[in-house]
Amino acid sequence: MRSILFLLGLCALASAKYKRYDGYKLVEIIPSDVRALHTLGAWNGETSLDFWEEPSSVGEPVHLFLSPESLEAVGSVFDYKVLSETIQQEIDEEQARLKSRVPTPYFEYDDFNDYETIMAEVYDLADRCPAGFTCATYAIGQSVEGEDLIVMHISKDGESRDAxxxxxxxxxxxxxxxxxxxxxLQNLIDNYGTDSSATDAMDKYDFYILPIVNPDGYKFTHxxxxxxxKNRSVxxxxxxxxxxxxxxxDFEHGTSGTSTLPCSDTFHGAGPASEPEVKAQQDEMHRIMNSGQNIFAGISxxxxxxxxxxxxGHALSGTCVVSPDHDVQFELCTKMAQATMATHNTNWAYGPMCTTLYAASGNTIDYMYGDVGIxxxxxxxxxxxSFVVDPNQIQPSFEEIWAGLHELFTHE
Ligand SMILES: [Zn+2]
Structure with a gap:
């Protein structure tokens, strides 16, 4: 009896550690003019308010996830619409579902998985590498808390190809x-030889896959x-x-849509590539290009x-910078977006990040193009x-993104 009570006590302790969002609401605010947009933009950079959709332009919805106290303060400035009051309930359901899964660890493609389970599956996938290919896993560096940053490189034996x-x-x-x-990743490896789209992609390109850029942060969400x-640096x-x-x-770092304040969710760090997770990715992409292998495309x-x-994604002096290769990049972007939309009859916006969504400097894809030359x-x-998603969304998400990637893989 005592041991059961002890165990119950431990469980209570463990679950008490997981932050609760009781009473929080996900709300939508539509900035009606430039002044409202600037106010929201300032809050995004200068406060720890939790923006789920960041301010972009006048008339475009902004989503905030707010405690009752924060909502009272925000509501005194802006009209808002409540999008969801059930996020905590959804987290509870998600946690109950994940904790009830047996045996553990056990990778489930149609549900979410913790860090260790994902990495175990990455190594299992490497072991299932199709004949004639090499699936090499290696660390490109370590996170702030010392986790290896694991990349899988899939290559075809005896051939040198774009990646x-x-x-x-x-x-x-x-x-x-x-x-x-x-x-x-599973489609590429397990369906080579049976799925024609995966087979064609594997026969044409090398792949470098980095499933978890931010292991410390991902573990912390569990x-x-x-x-x-963010990551977990001090x-x-x-x-x-x-x-x-x-x-x-380290490309136009800090020029637009970032914060200098550590409490902001868009804090850009102590300096360009100050974070080991970013430095490792930058160095690895350069290493590949310097080895003579061309990286044809980069997806984040x-x-x-x-x-x-x-x-x-970045702007200079408040003006979105246009890519010198905009036209060819946009042509393929359009094909990818249309293929994605056609898969499940959904509506997607597409185009340069800065003009389509918002300005954000120091992002992955600006660096890939602007610095690495992808x-x-x-x-x-x-x-x-929401960030809490029913697991039945994983398969349609994969299908529509794969349809977009298929356009990329077959692009000439
Ligand atoms: Zn994101």
Whole structure:
């Protein structure tokens, strides 16, 4: 009896550690003029308010996830519409479902998985590498907390070819991006020889897959805070942890849509590529290119909002910078977005990040194109209306993103 009570006590302790969002609401605000837009933009950069859809332009919805106290303060300035009051309930259901899965660890492609289970599956996939290919896993560096940053390189024996780079989970809470990424990797490896689209892709390109850019953050969303976004680096002089890795790349760092304040979710870090997760990715992409292998395309996966975004994301002096290769990049972006939309009859926006969504400097795809010289770089913001997603969305998400990628793989 005593041991049962002890165990119950431990369980209570463990679950108490996981942050609760009781009473929180996901709300939508439509900035009606430039002044309102600037106010929201200032809050995004200067406060720890949790923006799920960041301010972009007048008339475009902004989503905020707010505690009762924050909602009272925000509601005194803006009219808002409540989109959801059930996020905590959905997290409870998600946790109950994940904890009830047996045996553990056990990778489930149609549900979400913790970090260790995902990495075990990545190594299992490497072991299932099709005959005639090599699936090499290797660390490109370590995270702030010392986790290896694992890339899988898929190559065809005896052939030197252009490569496609795909990464996901730079933002910790975007679990659907991770799950969609794993289905893409599985399709390439397990369906080679049976699925014609996967077979053609594998026969044409090398792949470099980095499923989890931000392991510390992803682990933290499972252990402590479901809504954590950044990495877990300590910021000297601040009690707030973490840098937004997708604002930390060393290309036009800090010019637009980023924050200098560590408590902001868009904090761009102490300096360009100050974060080891970013430095490792930059160095690896350069290493590949310097070895003589051309990276044909780079994809960086996010949720949510249904966008296919391309470079550039940054603005200079408040003006979006236009890519010198805009026309060819946009042509392929259009094909990818249309293929995605046709898959499940959904509506997606597409085009340069800065003009289509918002300005954000130091992001992955700007660096890939602007610094590494990868011509085709895209950032899908996947389906959904929250970071907590029903697992039945994973398969359609994979199908529509794969349809877009198929256009990329077959592009001449
Ligand atoms: Zn993201």
């Amino acid at each position: 496609v780079w795909i990464d996901s989970t730079i933002h910790a809470r975007e679990w659907l991006a991770t799950a969609t990424m794993m289905k893409i 252990s402590n805070e479901r809504m954590w976004r 910021n000297p002089g601040s009690t707030c942890l973490g840098t937004d890795l997708n604002r930390n790349f 996966m996010h949720t949510y909002g249904r966008y296919w975004l391309m470079n550039y 011509l085709y770089t895209y950032l899908p913001e996947l389906r959904g209306s």
